[in-house]
Amino acid sequence: MRSLAITMCFLALIACGGKDSTKAPIAAQLAFPQKNSECTTGQDVNGSNTSIVEFSWIASDHTESYDLRATNLNTNTTQTVNSSSTSAKLPIEKGSPYSWLVVSKNSNVRETARSETWLFYNSGSTTTYAPFPAAVVAPKSGSTISKDLNNQVLLDWDGADVDNDLAGYKVYFSTTNPPTTLITTLTSGKSNLQVSVSSDTVYYWRIVSFDLEGNSATNAVSEFKVR
Known part of the structure; x- marks a missing residue:
């Protein structure tokens, strides 16, 4: 009887261990x-x-x-x-x-x-569309980052336009919220910018994307702190 009980327990353990646990979902x-x-x-x-x-x-x-x-x-x-x-x-x-x-x-x-x-x-009643608001890549809003040896950080974003006539970006960057200081205007071929920063300071920035038709779109203000 004892050997039978041991055998049954062993088989039960094998059965339990043989079941696959539920796997995490895969991205669609x-x-x-x-x-x-x-x-x-x-x-x-x-x-x-x-x-x-x-x-x-x-x-x-x-x-x-x-x-x-x-x-x-x-x-x-x-x-x-x-x-x-x-x-x-x-x-x-x-x-x-x-x-x-x-x-x-x-x-x-x-x-x-x-x-x-x-x-x-x-789709709406318009025949031309403004660019999509720029999507921030880095620094992520709310993050705390380190500056490089030149006391700079890289602002990086993605831009797109359904009409394929994206012309460029206006970059606003300052220590006030919302940022009202236009520091540069870039063509659509460039979507990043090195900016000078100071330690223990919070910075705010936003991008105005514009196209050849004069349409524009402004993304939400992003902020980050420099260590």
Whole structure:
């Protein structure tokens, strides 16, 4: 009887150990609206300046559901909807720039996975669009960083324009919020800038992107502290 009990316990341990634990979700791949594009497929909502857009993405492994997050870049307002499939619809403002991403989730694990973030314009009555607000790469807003041996830090950002006529950037940088000091104007071929800084100081900066049609877009103020 004792040997039988030991054998049963051993088999139970093997059975328990043989079960695979739930794996963390994998990031989804976005499909539509396409990156840096104009979305023209929205369905009009009567009596409003909104249209219903269907977002879609490619299924990711180890995922039960997805959170779709779409942010109006003019108002910085984010809408979130959960979906168990690979698409979801949202009513969004016409003629406005948006960013969107998908978060893959599984109720059996705490980890989630974020997709890339794509930008698009929801079609409106205009025939020309302002550039997308510049996306800060570094320094991340709220971060504390070190200056280099030349007492400088690198401001780095990404810019895009659905009309492909992005002309350049105006860079505002100062120790006051909001920054009102225009330190330089750059062509669209350059999206980074070395600036001189001092230790134990908080700096604020923003980018005004402009195109050949005279349209412009300003991103949110970013801040960082120098050690």
